[in-house]
Amino acid sequence: MAVFNLRDLRASLPRGQRLIGLDPGSKTIGVALTDVTLMLASPYGVIPRGKLKAVAAEIARIAAKEGAGGLVVGLPLSMDGSVGPAAQAAQDWTAALSEACGLPAALWDERLSSSAVNRMLIAEADLTRAKRALVVDRAAAAYMLQSALDATRG
Numbered sequence: 001m002a003v004f005n006l007r008d009l010r011a012s013l014p015r016g017q018r019l020i021g022l023d024p025g026s027k028t029i030g031v032a033l034t035d036v037t038l039m040l041a042s043p044y045g046v047i048p049r050g051k052l053k054a055v056a057a058e059i060a061r062i063a064a065k066e067g068a069g070g071l072v073v074g075l076p077l078s079m080d081g082s083v084g085p086a087a088q089a090a091q092d093w094t095a096a097l098s099e100a101c102g103l104p105a106a107l108w109d110e111r112l113s114s115s116a117v118n119r120m121l122i123a124e125a126d127l128t129r130a131k132r133a134l135v136v137d138r139a140a141a142a143y144m145l146q147s148a149l150d151a152t153r154g
Contacts, residue, residue: 006072006106006107006148006152009072012070013070016067019034020033020066020071020103021074021141022059022072022073023138024049024074025137028047028048028137029046030136030138030141031043031047031062032044039149040149043135043138044141052097056097057101059101060103070105071094071101071103071104072107072144072148073093073094074107074144075087075109077109090107108145108147
C-alpha cells in the first residue's frame with residue numbers, strides 16, 4: 001500500500017467504507033472512526049504502542065470489523081509547519097503501517113490536537129487528570145480526523 005493525499009484517498013474509497021483515524025503517541029495510539037458518509041468522526045479506542053506487526057494486525061482487525069478502507073494518521077509538524085524529526089518518523093511509520101496492514105493511508109496535521117482536547121475536557125467535561133488520561137488519545141484522534149474530514153469535504 002502507499003501514503004496518499006487525503007483528497008485522493010477519500011475519492012478512491014468505495015461507497016460506504018469508513019476511515020480510521022490514528023493519533024500515535026509514545027505509549028498508546030488513539031483510534032477514531034468515521035461514519036459511512038465520511039461526515040463525522042467519533043472516538044473508537046486505544047491501541048498500545050508496540051511492535052509494528054502487532055499494531056498492524058489490530059488495525060486490520062478493526063478495519064475488517066468496521067468496514068474501513070483507509071487510514072488517516074496524525075502528522076506532528078513543527079509549530080512553524082516544517083517537517084521535523086517527529087514528523088519524519090511519523091511519515092516512515094505510516095508507510096510501514098500501511099504496507100503491513102494492507103490499507104492505504106494519508107497523513108494529516110495534528111498540531112495541538114491533544115492540547116485542544118485537553119482544554120475541552122477540562123472546561124466542558126470537568127474531568128480529573130486521571131480521567132482525562134483515559135480518554136484524551138481517542139478524543140485527539142477523533143479531533144484530528146474530524147479536522148481532516150472538514151477540510152476535504154466536497
